Amino acid sequence: MEDSRRSSPILVLLTIGLFVGGGLYFAQHYKIAGLDQIQIKPKDEPAPTPxxxxxxxxxxxxxxxxxxxxxxxxxxxxxxxxxxxxxxxxPPRNLKPIVIASWALSGFGPTKFADDQTRSRVIRILRKFDVIALQQITAAERDLVPRLTDAMNEGNGAKFDFVMGDPTGPVAQSEQLAILFNQNRVRIDRSQTYTVADPQNQMTYDPLVAWFRAAEPPEQVAWTFSMVNVRVNLARAPAEVALLPGVMSSVRLDGRGEDDVVMAGLFQADDTYLVKRVMGNGVAAAVQSLPTDIFGRHQTSNLLVDRNRTNEFIGRGGPFDFLRKDNLSLSEAEAISSHLPVTGEFTVWEGGI
Known part of the structure; x- marks a missing residue:
């Protein structure tokens, strides 16, 4: 009886052989996928396409x-x-270009800010840009720019912030230069914000400098740049415009090692004069052969970059004609500013990659 219950040695060997052979075949042709839900898939199955x-x-x-x-x-x-x-x-096209703007606000002060319609129109225009250099802000109230920025952030989830220089210019007509920026698009290093030293008072209004980095790409490949906000006095325009190459050079050599400098401002000169007679053909102007005032007469504002260093400038730019876009009358537009904002577009990737 005991002998009949014992397994035959030959049967045991056959059973072991089947298990070993099956295991080898499975290992060669199949894989186990998944942790929560185990799946068995052929090894030669193509990888899924994202x-x-x-x-x-x-x-x-x-x-x-x-x-x-x-x-x-x-x-x-x-x-x-x-x-x-x-x-x-x-792909770079998945990230929108950074839109840099410059706008002279024609004496923007408490009166304009207190007017609901003017204030709302100014804010609606400013929100269209990522970094904005502002000139001609009256210095009577130091909290005007903070209040303007707070109003820009109300009700729409925007995250604008600002840097601002000290009052500059003649005591009776002092102004402030400011740079507003969308924190969703750029980061600022506030320790690198400064006013260009001008001990001999060669410029009526001291240029304001700030350093930025594109916020969306990884830090090691994000575009970084210095922005210089310039306000030229019309009464001294030829002498002050002649100083602009030196200002750009001094900012580039200020010790930070930043070669990309965007000069934005109210230059009181057109691109032909600025590029051919002052800055040199190595400099590109965002606005070319177009007026930058609401009357369509003169070009006084612009953005300037060194085309040999700042490959991030993608060549698109020009005046933002809010008068025609919002179908305003001349008097309505003049209540905002007699100057149009000027813009330029830049890739978020360092080196224009």
Whole structure:
């Protein structure tokens, strides 16, 4: 009886052989996928293609300097050579350009701010830009720019902030220069904000300088730039405009190592004079051959960049004609400002990548 219950040695060996052979076949042809829900899939099944909704940040990074090997690799495991800057594979077109503007507000002060219609129109225009250099703000009330910024942030989730220089210019007609910026688009280093020293008072209004970085790309590849806010006195325009190359050079050599300088302001000169006679052909103007006042007569405001250093400027720019866009009368537009904002667009990627 006991002998009949024992398994035959041959049967045991056959059973073991079947298990071993099946295990080898399974290991060669199948894989186990998933943790919460185990799935068995053939090994030769093609990898799933990311859907259009897939966030590429979660898929892979690539070495943007290596054009020969396009195979994906994880960022954490890639041994980066010295000096290498990794770039996310998000196409640049997925991030909007930074719109930099300059606007002379024609004596913007308590009276204009107190007028509900004028204030709302100014705010609606300012919200269209990411970084805005403002000139011709009266210095009678130091809290005017903070109140303007607070009003810009009311009710729409905006996150604008500002930097502001001390009152400058003649005592009886002192003004403030300010730079407003959208914190969703740029970051500022407040320790790098300063007024250009002018011990000999060669310029009536001291230029204001601030340093920014694009907020959306990774920090190591985000565009950084210095912005110079300039207000030229019309009565001294030829002498003060002649100083602009020196101002741009001094900002570039101020010790921070920042080569991208955007000079924005009320220059009291057109692009032909500024570029050909003062700055040189290496400088690009955002506004070319177009008037920048509401009357369509003169070009006095602009943005200037060194085309040999600032590849981030994508070549689009010009006056923002709020008079025609909002279908205003001349008197309504003049209540806001006799000057039009001027704009230029810049890529968020350092080096224009």
């Amino acid at each position: 859907s259009p909704e897939t966030d590429l940040d979660d898929v892979f990074f690539v070495n943007s300097l290596d054009t020969a090997d396009k195979s994906p690799t994880t960022f954490s495991s890639y041994a980066k050579p010295a000096g290498f800057i990794a770039r996310q594979t998000v």
